[in-house]
Amino acid sequence: MKILKKLMIGVVLCALILPMAFPVFAGGQSASPGVEHRVDILFTHDVHSHLESFRTYFRKEEQEVGGMARMMTVIQKQRQDHPDTLLIDGGDFSMGTVYQMLYEDEAPELRMFGMLGYDATTLGNHEFDYRSEGLANMLNSAARSGDALPAFVVCNVKWPGELTDEQRLLKRAFDRYGVEPYTVVKKGNVKIALIGVFGKDALACVPNCALEFEDPVSAVKRTVKEIKEK
Secondary structure (H helix, E strand, O other): OOEEOOOEOOEEEEEEEEOOOOOOEEOOEEOOOOOOOOOOEEEEOOOOOOOOOEEEEEOOEEEEEOOHHHHHHHHHHHHHHOOOOEEEEOOOOOOOOHHHHHHHHHOHHHHHHHHHOOOEEOOOHHHHOOHHHHHHHHHHHHHHHOOOOOEEEOOOEEOOOOOOHHHHHHHHHHHHHOOEOEEEEEEOOEEEEEEEEEOHHHHHOOOOOOOEEOOHHHHHHHHHHHHHHO
16 A cells, blocks of 8 residues: 655645555456556645746845746646646645635635646635635535536545534535545556545634544544445
8 A cells, every 4th residue: 555645733644555555456356466556646735826937036035936837837737747647635725825815715725726637625724714614615615616526535524413504614614515524536557546634733723713633543544435335
């Protein structure tokens, strides 16, 4: 089993490569002995609304870095060489440039991820910077756009039997966008389960968060068990 994890302020996006060892099983049948299937992974996090490139100092030199156009160049080149590349984001994709002013009404970050062909993303603490209403508005705007969008995964949200007004607002937005505990994508003959997790440290960074979260370790174990059973 290969597991990709990125911990940043407690936010995790995991890529669980199924099955657990070679030979790879495709369509319920074992691949030929000794045959391996290559899956490359491109992973971003903390994009923070940097849709355009910017100048900063990197390795003691002033350089032009970041931006979706530059990302697209890298992604296209990678996919030309390796079409089965997995492209995922670990959250905190919003808040950090003037584009955050469009967060609620236009959801530019998620829509750009969709244009770039991202397979999945998840929640970071900064997605709550405009509180529950802001996050709900952003998800609704993205869904309403009709654009291609990445899968949005988070497995440890706890929805109580009786929802508060804020929780109800978020639940409707999650349902409209199609937020799920995990998603399964196929690259070549390899099935990959992508699991999103909101961590304890991330929750500590958003005291205004209206959601309740299950312990991330317990949630991942439960979700992996469900994936294996299916």
